[in-house]
Amino acid sequence: MEFVKYTGQDKYHFRRYKKSKYHPFLVIMVTSEMVKDGKTYISGFNMTHSKAMRDKRPNDFIELLVNPNINDDAESYINTNLITAESVLFTKPINNWHLSEPDEEIIDQLLENKLK
Numbered sequence: 001m002e003f004v005k006y007t008g009q010d011k012y013h014f015r016r017y018k019k020s021k022y023h024p025f026l027v028i029m030v031t032s033e034m035v036k037d038g039k040t041y042i043s044g045f046n047m048t049h050s051k052a053m054r055d056k057r058p059n060d061f062i063e064l065l066v067n068p069n070i071n072d073d074a075e076s077y078i079n080t081n082l083i084t085a086e087s088v089l090f091t092k093p094i095n096n097w098h099l100s101e102p103d104e105e106i107i108d109q110l111l112e113n114k115l116k
Helices: 051-056 101-116
Strands: 013-017 023-032 040-046 061-064 078-079 083-086
Touching: 013 040, 023 101, 051 061, 051 078
Parallel strands: none
Antiparallel strands: 013 023, 023 040, 040 078, 040 083, 061 078
């Protein structure tokens, strides 16, 4: 796979994932599969406000310290199950959504553990 770096300033960015009813999605990587099928894929984690979902499967969620949406102060959770899907299933990056530095460190650690 060839890695395509996100051109924004943030290490990670957010998009909406069509298969999850347009819930926000934390994008950790965009890849192009040149040899196999020529398509572009996006990998990352679904995001939710749902405490019920978190309580149902607490080991599958981590709470963000700061909501990345500047217009929303509700608690936000990242589902730690890594998803990879074709880029056509995602919207363009969401403007003005950013991970806080402490949250970025949490995601870095999550990825380090996932990629072992």
